[in-house]
Amino acid sequence: MSLWETTQEAMGLLLRMDAALWEIIGVSFRVSLLAMLAAVPPALLIAFVLVRCAFPGRWLLISLVNTLMAVPTVVVGLLLFILLSRAGPLGDWHLLFSQPAMIMGQILLALPILVVMLHAALASVDKRAWETALQLGASRPAALWRLVMEARFGVMAALVAAFGRIIAEVGCAMMVGGNIAGFTRNITTAIALETLKGEYAQGVALGMVLLVLALALNLLLGLLRGRGQLAVQA
Numbered sequence: 001m002s003l004w005e006t007t008q009e010a011m012g013l014l015l016r017m018d019a020a021l022w023e024i025i026g027v028s029f030r031v032s033l034l035a036m037l038a039a040v041p042p043a044l045l046i047a048f049v050l051v052r053c054a055f056p057g058r059w060l061l062i063s064l065v066n067t068l069m070a071v072p073t074v075v076v077g078l079l080l081f082i083l084l085s086r087a088g089p090l091g092d093w094h095l096l097f098s099q100p101a102m103i104m105g106q107i108l109l110a111l112p113i114l115v116v117m118l119h120a121a122l123a124s125v126d127k128r129a130w131e132t133a134l135q136l137g138a139s140r141p142a143a144l145w146r147l148v149m150e151a152r153f154g155v156m157a158a159l160v161a162a163f164g165r166i167i168a169e170v171g172c173a174m175m176v177g178g179n180i181a182g183f184t185r186n187i188t189t190a191i192a193l194e195t196l197k198g199e200y201a202q203g204v205a206l207g208m209v210l211l212v213l214a215l216a217l218n219l220l221l222g223l224l225r226g227r228g229q230l231a232v233q234a
Contacts, residue, residue: 010205021202025209028186031099032167035106036159043114048144050115051122052130062119068112073105074171080105081175097178102186105172110162117161121154122147153224160224164217168210 013021050062082088084096084104095101125147133143148155170188177184179193187206194203 006200006204009201010208013201013205014208018205021205023182024185024187024190024206027099027184028167028188031102031173031186032106032163035103035110035166036163038103039107039110039114039162040159043111044118044144044148046115047118047122048147050119065112065115065119069116071112072171073109073169074175076108077105077172077175080108080172084176096176097180097184099177099184101176102173102184105176106166106169109169109172110166113162113165114158117158118155121151121158124154125150156224157221160217160221164214167213 046065050058080101081096083090084093084101085091086096095104129147129150130143133146134140138146168188170192173179173184173186174189174192177186177189179185179189185193187210191203191206194200194206
């Protein structure tokens with residue numbers, strides 16, 4: 001089958017709303033969105049502490065978080081596999097080859113990106129904003145929310161970048177999810193499987209979904225940067 005014929009078949013699968021195809025897409029988005037919901041609050045708190053608090057080893061911790069951004073996804077998957085395997089310390093949880101395990105892996109992948117980018121975003125806010133909010137009677141959560149609003153363009157950029165990272169990763173998802181049809185098979189693991197089987201149409205269709213998502217995320221990032229620059233100039 002030629003590349004053009006494969007592309008046509010892939011487009012047909014998408015347009016016909018092929019049930020198996022969209023189930024895979026649904027698993028990817030469900031797992032990644034849940035991972036983001038779980039990762040954002042601790043990442044925001046860590047970033048806030050790194051910005052507002054001076055303590056011994058602070059810059060060492062920042063350097064460590066920056067280093068963790070470069071850890072390959074398969075290494076994170078291997079670590080989590082060891083922890084969740086039957087002989088591992090968390091084996092009694094029976095989470096290996098499940099969506100919760102995939103979510104845990106994606107949380108570990110998203111956290112360093114979120115912490116680094118949220119730290120940069122919050123550090124760009126006027127340091128007096130926190131004290132001013134507290135002096136005006138705001139609670140600490142409300143004051144933190146005010147900081148987030150002041151740095152909203154940087155915060156949104158962090159969310160977009162982290163989501164793009166985790167939904168497109170394959171190593172960790174393959175190791176802890178097991179690529180089980182209808183349960184843990186997501187976009188990237190399905191592409192790998194279908195390519196090995198020689199079933200290129202579904203792989204190309206899923207690849208198109210990732211390309212469209214990547215384009216949409218990059219356009220959104222560009223829009224956020226543009227608005228951020230306009231806000232600074234104003």
